[in-house]
Amino acid sequence: MSNRAAIIHTPKAPLVIEEVEKYTPGPQELLIKNTSIAFNPIEWKVARLAILPIEYPAILGFSFGGTVEAIGSDVTNFHVGERVATSGSGPGNKYGAYQLYALSKAESTIKLPDNVSMDAASSVMINFKTVAAxxxxxxxxxxxxxxxxxxxxxxxxxxxxxxxxxxxxxxxxxxxxxxxxxxxxxxxxxxxxxxxxxxxxxxxxxxxxxxxxxxxxxxxxxxxxxxxxxxxxxxxxxxxxxxxxxxxxxxxxxxxxxxxxxxxxxxxxxxxSILAEPEHKSLLEYLANDYLPKALAEDKLKPIPIEKVNGGLAGVDAALTKGFGGLSGVKMVLNPQG
Missing domain, CATH: 3.40.50.720 (NAD(P)-binding Rossmann-like Domain)
Known part of the structure; x- marks a missing residue:
């Protein structure tokens, strides 16, 4: 299957759906079939207000989850078909959440226990990382x-x-x-x-x-x-x-x-980006490999209520508009596959 993305071409412009590259993971990366985009306030502020300097055209989005489609040559702790969630792997459109297939760095990715929903996991990823940082x-x-x-x-x-x-x-x-x-x-x-x-x-x-x-x-x-x-x-x-x-x-x-x-x-x-710094490697490993998956599985970490957004990739722009208009106490989540 080819890859498609919701792309913003210029500051404050509506997002449009276009064909993009289906990426090949680098040595320490995963290619993920994306089935859960979690929207964050910074994303609609960037999309609607252009509050941060970014390169255009851009594929936005920090938090997502799905199944591993392919793994890099040096990845040993993940396997094709595993359910995972990830966030903020770095700058570059290949890591953006608003697409059908996206890359993630293995160190920023967690495996999901069977009893943890994809939406619950994706909804906490970038914000939990922010809290820890x-x-x-x-x-x-x-x-x-x-x-x-x-x-x-x-x-x-x-x-x-x-x-x-x-x-x-x-x-x-x-x-x-x-x-x-x-x-x-x-x-x-x-x-x-x-x-x-x-x-x-x-x-x-x-x-x-x-x-x-x-x-x-x-x-x-x-x-x-x-x-x-x-x-x-x-x-x-x-x-x-x-x-x-x-x-x-x-x-x-x-x-x-x-x-x-x-x-x-x-x-x-x-x-x-702070947790990716070498001095915080042990903290990131503990949170990603131990605490976060277990806390979600044992219901010791509760996400705020989730609001499902329909429409696949075509629903991304409308979700940003809704968030920009004001949202409180819920996290919007969308399946880009439709």
Whole structure:
């Protein structure tokens, strides 16, 4: 079968379906028949706002899952026909999720236990990798364990527990022994309350009340703003100011002038690439080969609710439009095969 992809040719242009190369995997790569694309907010921001500099034409998409179609010459731990999920293997259209067949680096790919759905796995891949890169590889927190660990007596603030990154960060930090404070809305509290946070604060209350409630739960060893918009950045920065300053970890850079309180600095990095650095090889191997597959199989890592999108590749552009229009508390997933 030939390969087809949903391609964006110029900034902010609609995606079009075209024939593309069916790739040959390199020595440490897999060719995957893609049956589950998971959409992420950064993708519709790139597609509709062109917020990041990329080369065009481009095949977007970070997270996907499917079956192994072919393996590279040096790959020994994967076999043709195995069910896998992957994310963020690197720059280049051959790794983009919005196509029928895509390449993945073996080190960024996990095997799926029989009881784990493809959509559940693809929906967490890039965001779990982001969480690990922020909390452990960058901020130095311990990684999660499948067995219960003693409480460390240290608090972590995860602002935005309803988001995919936020919900995964709650579980990651909790399972590493940290006491997590997070935010949600009454609409999504029932789900977020199952993730392990010690306390959830209603982010729909007035800004002053929200700020006071967050400060009252501190001080925090780490503050992560998984929403990272102007309003939330200023609220979480004030939380850090109240405890003497510190680093505010965000999921995107400021896109205009920004004045934070004295002693507070904003940190953003291309998190998806951090785990590929040599010093984090052991962390990536532990998460990909041990923790993540088992946590999904044992229901110790819960993805946010999944919303199926129809239409195959032709449905990708509509999904980006829907996400750009506003989406909360769900992860859109699509089978590009139709």
């Amino acid at each position: 922020i909390l452990t590889a960058t901020a130095g927190l311990d990684s999660p364990k499948l067995e219960q660990v003693p409480a460390k007596g240290k608090k972590v603030l995860i602002y935005g527990g309803t988001s995919s990154v936020g919900s995964l960060a709650i579980q990651y930090a909790t399972q590493a022994g940290y006491t997590v404070i997070s935010t949600t809305s009454p609409k999504h509290e029932a789900f977020v309350s199952t993730l392990g946070a010690a306390k959830l604060i209603d982010h729909t209350q007035t800004e002053d009340a929200l700020r006071e409630a967050l400060i009252a739960e501190g001080p925090y060893q780490l503050v992560v703003d998984t929403i990272s918009l102007g309003r939330t950045v200023y609220i979480t920065a004030d939380v850090l100011k109240a405890q003497g300053g510190g680093t505010l970890y965000t999921l995107q850079p400021p896109f205009g002038p920004e004045t934070l309180p004295e002693g507070v600095t904003r940190h953003f990095a291309p998190y998806t």
